Amino acid sequence: MPQYDYDLFTIGAGSGGVRASRMSASFGARVAVAEDRYLGGTCVNVGCVPKKLMVYASHFREEFEDAAGFGWTVGPRSFSWQKLIENKNQEIARLNDIYRHLLHNAGADLIEARATVVDPHTVSVDGRTVTAERLLIATGGWPSVPDFPGNEHVITSNEAFFLEDLPRRIVVVGGGYIAVEFAGILHGLGAEVTQLYRGPHFLRGFDDDVRFFLAEEMRKKGIDLRFNANIARIDKLADGRFEACLEDGTVLEADLVMYATGRRPNTKGLGLEEAGVALAPDGAVIVDDEFRTNVPSIYALGDVINRVQLTPVAIAEGMVLANALFNGRPGRMDDENIPTAVFSQPPIGTVGLTEAQARERHGAVDVYVSDFRPMKHTLSGRDERTLMKLIVDRATDRVVGVHMVGPDAGEITQGVGIALKAGATKAQFDATIGIHPTSAEEFVTMREPVPAAEAAE
Numbered sequence: 001m002p003q004y005d006y007d008l009f010t011i012g013a014g015s016g017g018v019r020a021s022r023m024s025a026s027f028g029a030r031v032a033v034a035e036d037r038y039l040g041g042t043c044v045n046v047g048c049v050p051k052k053l054m055v056y057a058s059h060f061r062e063e064f065e066d067a068a069g070f071g072w073t074v075g076p077r078s079f080s081w082q083k084l085i086e087n088k089n090q091e092i093a094r095l096n097d098i099y100r101h102l103l104h105n106a107g108a109d110l111i112e113a114r115a116t117v118v119d120p121h122t123v124s125v126d127g128r129t130v131t132a133e134r135l136l137i138a139t140g141g142w143p144s145v146p147d148f149p150g151n152e153h154v155i156t157s158n159e160a161f162f163l164e165d166l167p168r169r170i171v172v173v174g175g176g177y178i179a180v181e182f183a184g185i186l187h188g189l190g191a192e193v194t195q196l197y198r199g200p201h202f203l204r205g206f207d208d209d210v211r212f213f214l215a216e217e218m219r220k221k222g223i224d225l226r227f228n229a230n231i232a233r234i235d236k237l238a239d240g241r242f243e244a245c246l247e248d249g250t251v252l253e254a255d256l257v258m259y260a261t262g263r264r265p266n267t268k269g270l271g272l273e274e275a276g277v278a279l280a281p282d283g284a285v286i287v288d289d290e291f292r293t294n295v296p297s298i299y300a301l302g303d304v305i306n307r308v309q310l311t312p313v314a315i316a317e318g319m320v321l322a323n324a325l326f327n328g329r330p331g332r333m334d335d336e337n338i339p340t341a342v343f344s345q346p347p348i349g350t351v352g353l354t355e356a357q358a359r360e361r362h363g364a365v366d367v368y369v370s371d372f373r374p375m376k377h378t379l380s381g382r383d384e385r386t387l388m389k390l391i392v393d394r395a396t397d398r399v400v401g402v403h404m405v406g407p408d409a410g411e412i413t414q415g416v417g418i419a420l421k422a423g424a425t426k427a428q429f430d431a432t433i434g435i436h437p438t439s440a441e442e443f444v445t446m447r448e449p450v451p452a453a454e455a456a457e
Contacts, residue, residue: 002030003131003133004121004131004132004133005030005032005130005131005132006029006030006031006032006109006130006131006132006133007024007029007030007031007132007133007134007326008020008021008024008029008030008031008032008132008133008134008135008136008325008326009031009032009033009034009115009123009130009132009134009135009136010031010032010033010034010135010136010138011033011034011115011117011123011135011136011137011138011139011270012033012034012035012041012136012137012138012139012140012302012304013033013034013035013039013040013041013099013103013110013138014040014041014042014043014044014138014139014140014302014303014314015040015041015043015044015302015311015314015315015318016041016138016301016302016303016314016315016317016318017033017035017041017136017138017139017301017302017318018033018039018040018041018099018102018103018318019314019315019318019319019322020136020138020301020317020318020319020321020322021033021103021106021108021136021318021322022102022103022105022106022108023106023318023319023322023323023326023327024108024321024322024325024326025103025106025107025108026106026107027322027326027327028326029325029326031106031107031108031109032108032109032110032111032130032132033103033108033109033110033111034111034112034113034114034115034123034125034126035110035111035112036112036113036114036115038096039096039099039100040092040095040096040099041140041302042140042141042303043311044092044095044096044099045092045096045161046157046158046161047157047311048311049091049092049095050088050091050092050161051157051161051181051182051185051343052343053084053088053091054084054088054161054185054189055181055184055185055188055343055345057079057084057185057188057189058184058185058186058187058188058189058345059188059345060079060188061079061188061189061190062188062382064077065380065382066376066377066380066381066382069379069380069381070379070380079166079189079190081163081165081166081189082164082165085161085162085163088161111125111126113125113126115130116269116270116271117135117137117270117271117272117274117275117277117298118271118275119275120135120275120276120295120296120297120298121133121135121297123135124271133297134297134298134299134325135297135298135299136298136299136300136301136321137267137270137272137277137285137293137298137299137300137301137304138300138301138302138304138314138318139265139266139267139270139304140265140266140302140303140304141263141264141265141266141303141304141306141309142263142264142265142266143156143157143158143259143260143262143263144261144262144263144264145259145261146259146261148231148232148233148234149232149233149234150233150234150235150236150242151234151259153234153236153242153257154173154234154257154258154259155256155257155258155259156258156259156260157178157182157258157260160182160258163256166186166189166190166191167186167191167254167255167256168191168192168255169191169192169194169253169254169255169256170186170191170192170193170194170254170255170256170257170258171193171194171195171196171231171244171252171254171256171257171258172186172193172194172195172196172258172260173195173196173197173230173231173257173258173259173260173261174195174196174197174259174260174261174262175197175198175199175201175202175203175204175227176202176203176204176260176261176262177203177342177344178260179195179197179202179260179261180195180202180203180214180218180342180344181342181343181344182258182260183195183218183223183225183344184218184221184223184343184344184345185345187221187222187223187345188345192224193223193224194223194224194225194226194252194254195218195223195224195225195226196226196229196230196231196246197226197227197228197229198228198229198230199227199228200227200228201215201227202215202225202227203342203348205354206342206348206350206354206403207350207354207355207356207389207401207403208354208355208356209355209369209387209389209403210348210350210387210389210403210405213371213385213387213405214344214346214348214405217345217346217384217385217405218344218345220383220384221345221384229246229247229248229250230246230247231244231245231246231247231257232245232246232247233245234257237253240255241253241254241255242254242255242256242257244257263303263309264282264283265279265280265282265283265284265285265303265304265305265306266283266303266304267279267283267284267285267304268283272285272298275295275298276294276295277293277294277295277298278293278294280306282306284304284305284306285300285304285305286305287299287300287301287305289332289333290321290324290330290332291305291317291320291321299321301314301317301318301321302314302317302318307335308335308338310338310340312338313333313335313338316333317333320332320333336421337351337352337417337420337421338351338417339351339413339414339416339417340413341409341410341413341414343410346384346386346405346406346407346409347405347406347407347408347409347410348403348404348405348409348410349402349403349404349409349410349411349412349413349414349416350401350402350403350404350413351401351402351413351416351417351420352391352399352400352401352402352420353391353400353401354391354401354403355367355389355391355401357401358391358393358400358401361400362393362394362395362400363394363395364393364394364395365391365392365393365394365400366391366392366394366426366449367389367390367391367392367449367450368389368390368391368392368446368447368448368449368450369387369388369389369390369446369450370386370387370388370389370442370446371385371386371387371388372385372386372442373385373386374386374406374407374439375437375439376407385406386404386405386406386407386439387403387404387405387406388403388404388406388439388442388443388446389401389402389403389404390402390426390429390443390446391403392425392426392449396425397425397426397427398423398424398425398426399419399420399424399425399426399429400420402416402417402420402443406439407439408439408440412439412440412443415440416443429443429444430444430447432444
């Protein structure tokens with residue numbers, strides 16, 4: 001008779017939790033997964049998937065405008081926000097079912113109810129207690145809104161995916177990728193967008209050339225981008241609109257105010273502290289390199305541990321954990337050279353070190369930069385440019401950073417990420433034949449580094 005009901009009980013059916021659970025079940029473990037909200041987690045429901053669908057939708061306005069330069073005449077057109085949301089919801093429902101089938105087909109039990117931790121081997125779920133040899137916390141993150149007068153009037157990215165109507169004027173607050181992406185989406189769909197960030201420049205942690213270049217491109221498109229700006233108070237007017245009063249005394253009127261000022265690990269009310277699990281001040285579950293907490297039977301991964309908050313990273317962590325626990329293949333996550341995309345407009349693709357990080361780690365580096373007008377816009381007439389940047393460790397000739405702002409940046413950077421993971425040198429980039437005519441070929445045709453004095457500015 002088994003000592004426990006399950007070998008593994010997972011709380012949270014997002015990308016990381018589902019991967020760990022279904023792979024553990026496929027290795028022969030007895031697995032249960034509890035989820036009280038939606039299958040697939042943030043990414044599928046209120047994150048990368050619906051966001052990318054909305055990015056596609058927002059591109060059409062410029063595509064229609066660009067068509068004239070290529071001989072096309074585009075007739076009367078209109079946009080239905082309601083139709084977009086309806087179609088998006090249908091696709092998300094389809095993906096929810098796929099996650100349900102993945103768990104079922106792997107032999108894992110799915111409990112669609114809230115679960116809380118009772119002790120190191122017990123959870124309370126759906127009105128009963130269940131025991132497991134190991135517990136896995138994979139509850140992800142949740143949007144965080146600062147405390148200030150009128151914050152009850154704002155929405156977060158969660159609600160933005162389900163708005164009944166597209167606001168005519170919206171203020172987006174935040175300087176991370178979510179704020180930048182939604183500013184582009186809402187502007188592209190026809191809203192007047194003002195984006196505020198309290199710091200001197202957005203996208204902290206990205207390469208500085210990328211940050212400044214994107215800001216210029218967004219402003220050229222008509223987004224009102226304001227730095228060193230923060231809301232002190234929001235008042236709701238009699239007609240339903242809002243007044244956002246900034247700290248400098250400026251007042252902005254808007255139909256909607258959206259906060260994208262960060263996400264916090266979703267651990268509140270899970271019973272972790274009562275079970276003795278150590279949490280960081282922000283609520284993140286503290287784990288070691290094997291994703292084990294200070295309580296030996298309890299593990300955690302994904303956004304809830306607040307390391308690298310990316311869906312593919314959570315999936316990889318789930319694979320590492322399942323292999324270690326139930327497949328006899330212990331391993332470690334390698335967080336070096338993780339490719340990342342921001343679906344801003346234009347989008348960002350980046351892998352490896354920023355220029356500042358490379359100089360700090362390697363000392364002498366060579367920097368290659370190309371700033372050009374994409375071929376498409378020679379006929380469209382649009383004033384949009386592309387930036388591409390390579391950073392090379394001078395001592396080894398290894399390419400240690402690749403950054404791009406421009407169409408298809410994410411697609412291009414994914415391929416380049418393989419080269420960086422393999423340790424490719426600048427000489428190997430140079431020896432690679434480019435595909436012509438593409439933007440991507442620029443990465444293998446840049447020959448002259450930026451002069452040292454210019455690169456240091």
